[in-house]
Amino acid sequence: MPVSPLVLSSVTKRFGHFTAVDNLSMEVPEGQIIGFLGPNGAGKSTSLRMALGVMPPDDGHVELFGRAPGIEALKRVGFLPEERGLYKKMTARDTITHFARLKGLSANDARARADELLQATGLDEFSRARISKLSKGMAQKVQILSTLAHRPDFLILDEPFSGLDPVNQQALEDLIRAEHDRGATILFSTHVMEHAERLCDRIIMMARGRKVLDGTLAEAFSTLGQGARITVEPGFDMAAALANTGFDATRIADEAHGDTWRIELPRGREAQDALRAALEAGAPIRGFAPDEARLRDVFVSLVGEADAEALAASEAAEGEAA
Amino acid sequence: MRNILLIFRRDYLGYVKAWGFWLSLAAVPFFMIIGGSLAGFAAQSSPVRYYAVVEPGSTLYADAIEAEFQRREEADRETASELAAQMDMTDQASAQIASSQADRKFIRVPAPADTIDGLRPYLLGEKTVSGPVGDKPLFAALVLSPEKDELEYWSDDVNVTQLRYLTEDAMLRLARREALKDAGLGEDFLQTVDDSAFKVPAKRIRPVAEQSEAGADVTMADRAPMFVAGGLAYFLWLMVFSIIQYLLMGTIEERSNKIFDTLLTSVKLPQLLAGKLLAVFAVTSTMMISWGLFAFVGASVIASQVPGTGSLIAPFLSALANPTIIVPGLISFLLGYVMYGVIFMALGSLCDTIQEAQTLLSPMMILLMLPMFAIFIAFQDPGSPIVDIASWIPFFTPFLLILRMPQDPPMWEILAQMGIMAATTALVLWGATKVYRAGAVHGAGIGDMGSALKRMIGLKGKAA
Numbered sequence: 001m002p003v004s005p006l007v008l009s010s011v012t013k014r015f016g017h018f019t020a021v022d023n024l025s026m027e028v029p030e031g032q033i034i035g036f037l038g039p040n041g042a043g044k045s046t047s048l049r050m051a052l053g054v055m056p057p058d059d060g061h062v063e064l065f066g067r068a069p070g071i072e073a074l075k076r077v078g079f080l081p082e083e084r085g086l087y088k089k090m091t092a093r094d095t096i097t098h099f100a101r102l103k104g105l106s107a108n109d110a111r112a113r114a115d116e117l118l119q120a121t122g123l124d125e126f127s128r129a130r131i132s133k134l135s136k137g138m139a140q141k142v143q144i145l146s147t148l149a150h151r152p153d154f155l156i157l158d159e160p161f162s163g164l165d166p167v168n169q170q171a172l173e174d175l176i177r178a179e180h181d182r183g184a185t186i187l188f189s190t191h192v193m194e195h196a197e198r199l200c201d202r203i204i205m206m207a208r209g210r211k212v213l214d215g216t217l218a219e220a221f222s223t224l225g226q227g228a229r230i231t232v233e234p235g236f237d238m239a240a241a242l243a244n245t246g247f248d249a250t251r252i253a254d255e256a257h258g259d260t261w262r263i264e265l266p267r268g269r270e271a272q273d274a275l276r277a278a279l280e281a282g283a284p285i286r287g288f289a290p291d292e293a294r295l296r297d298v299f300v301s302l303v304g305e306a307d308a309e310a311l312a313a314s315e316a317a318e319g320e321a322a
Numbered sequence: 323m324r325n326i327l328l329i330f331r332r333d334y335l336g337y338v339k340a341w342g343f344w345l346s347l348a349a350v351p352f353f354m355i356i357g358g359s360l361a362g363f364a365a366q367s368s369p370v371r372y373y374a375v376v377e378p379g380s381t382l383y384a385d386a387i388e389a390e391f392q393r394r395e396e397a398d399r400e401t402a403s404e405l406a407a408q409m410d411m412t413d414q415a416s417a418q419i420a421s422s423q424a425d426r427k428f429i430r431v432p433a434p435a436d437t438i439d440g441l442r443p444y445l446l447g448e449k450t451v452s453g454p455v456g457d458k459p460l461f462a463a464l465v466l467s468p469e470k471d472e473l474e475y476w477s478d479d480v481n482v483t484q485l486r487y488l489t490e491d492a493m494l495r496l497a498r499r500e501a502l503k504d505a506g507l508g509e510d511f512l513q514t515v516d517d518s519a520f521k522v523p524a525k526r527i528r529p530v531a532e533q534s535e536a537g538a539d540v541t542m543a544d545r546a547p548m549f550v551a552g553g554l555a556y557f558l559w560l561m562v563f564s565i566i567q568y569l570l571m572g573t574i575e576e577r578s579n580k581i582f583d584t585l586l587t588s589v590k591l592p593q594l595l596a597g598k599l600l601a602v603f604a605v606t607s608t609m610m611i612s613w614g615l616f617a618f619v620g621a622s623v624i625a626s627q628v629p630g631t632g633s634l635i636a637p638f639l640s641a642l643a644n645p646t647i648i649v650p651g652l653i654s655f656l657l658g659y660v661m662y663g664v665i666f667m668a669l670g671s672l673c674d675t676i677q678e679a680q681t682l683l684s685p686m687m688i689l690l691m692l693p694m695f696a697i698f699i700a701f702q703d704p705g706s707p708i709v710d711i712a713s714w715i716p717f718f719t720p721f722l723l724i725l726r727m728p729q730d731p732p733m734w735e736i737l738a739q740m741g742i743m744a745a746t747t748a749l750v751l752w753g754a755t756k757v758y759r760a761g762a763v764h765g766a767g768i769g770d771m772g773s774a775l776k777r778m779i780g781l782k783g784k785a786a
Contacts, residue, residue: 049583049763052583052586052587053587054583054587055763055764071588071589071590074588079583079584079587081580081583081584083580083583084580085580085581085584086581087332087575087576087581088575089336089339089340090332090336098328098332099584099588101328102585102589103588143584
């Protein structure tokens, strides 16, 4: 039976009176891409640092490849920390080589791997450049390559997309998929839900140090009520028109070309049923669209408006940084 | 071990690839050469100066000054001969040293005028006088006052005072001689009295490492162990002093660059500390060894040119090879380096910026000046009770134990002090690791020292 790369059992971490992580249990099965989601301050980084043995939990226990986190187990792990940092006076090639050697590669293998990765990512012409001379994005790429250089079985990426422009975010998504295809298990934290939607087999959502969801994307979306959006001529009262049809309607936008109403779908009924009911009620329809469920909505529905605002703030900060 | 070496390698290469390292490396030999050359040049290039004595109808004072010149030259030759004898030099070498005394730089010439008004143009360089090295202005004139109670010193250069002070000594001796004469005593009465006094020669109480038997006169071989021990103690102090900036700045760089998390998922914290400490030790050792090699080459060149240098060095090499000095010395050296090194590294891990680190430098300098004072006292008087007591204080022990070794202290004291030093080093290492972890992992700062201490004793501190 394969051993899960990571198991956290009832892990708690407190700093003084503040509980950063509260009774967190989670498992990362082999071969999956798992998104670790939540706004800044949700406890993601602290959980990952405990997972890696950088800091011990106050309660509970951590297993990395079936044992307590130690240097031998960590050799199978590639870790990209949230707070990026490299030796500014080292060259890109030496940086990747150094961290690969610390993970157990021989000097020759590490150098060859550094050259291979730099070439594959188009950074080969900067291989002899000092980190201080590289752009922020390039330096970040070098750090990501340092994380991958020893071909780890398990990649833990803490906010890997943070600070990258859209082009490099896409490149990193491709890199994560390539690592997954190679056979690596991947756990990455993010507060940008779209990345998780595109990449993950499973997601774990955190809020205020507690786990609020652990499941597949389908399971996550199933927690949301389904709906549809109908745009009608201004002034038409959709709520009154659908009053006796079993659909609840809420006006969500009031624009010049018409009012948009969100129709809540009762269990077992579909968006087309709502459209049909509206037509039968004589609604002057100008537009119609079934609801497209987003992880963000799942998060909002699970943790409430306060944490949703924290998430929005994190995303806004991320947008500015990128 | 592999990880320690990798950390060591990266840090070491990081330091030695920096321009500052090479500048520091080159600076000491460069300034030694420049300083030595300047000193030599200054000695060689000091000009011969003419002076005149104006004492109408007499040469009493001029003769007294000449006699003082001769007396001093003879005293210098005797000192050189004694030094040569202490160093067991050959007679030939001794004679060469004695004859290598600098030539006289003040030469008396006949006064070109009898009054200060007449002498003024010569003293101001408007006119010259003839002498053994050609025509020159008059540097100074010593003029007997009209009342014949003073010998006035006139010169345009008041900063060169050798001639004036020499003349004062000459006048003092002249006055004594006159007084003795008046009392009916011979000129050499005081000298005879001095010469007849008991000598107090220093005798060796125990044989010195295969060199000479007990009861012989004390030579450099007897004093060399103390010099070597002092050198080792000072070397340790210098080493500790030099590592401060490396350890502080290196740790600050890693903290400000946020590398700790990446490092700590690859190496254990003790491995990280050991690698860094080793790297800084190697960097400072590289500097010291380079300077040592430079000094060795320089000494070899001098030895080939100056007779007797080999005899001078031999007792020091012999003391260095003495296991009763060098073994405790090396142990003290290593423990002292580790003890002070981890303290500085731990403090560096609490700093985000160089400015923050600078606030720590002052207390560190004071902390380091204390052992320096202790070394000074111990070097002056190794048997002093202050040194005895201070050598039991672990922060002084590394320096003072080295200095006490030539005094042959009781074995139990050596072992006990080494034991205390080792235990303290282990304790400091433990504490520093905790502080380092608090700084590196938990982001504690200087202001969080209280939290860090709580963390050390198992309580919780600041949030990450």
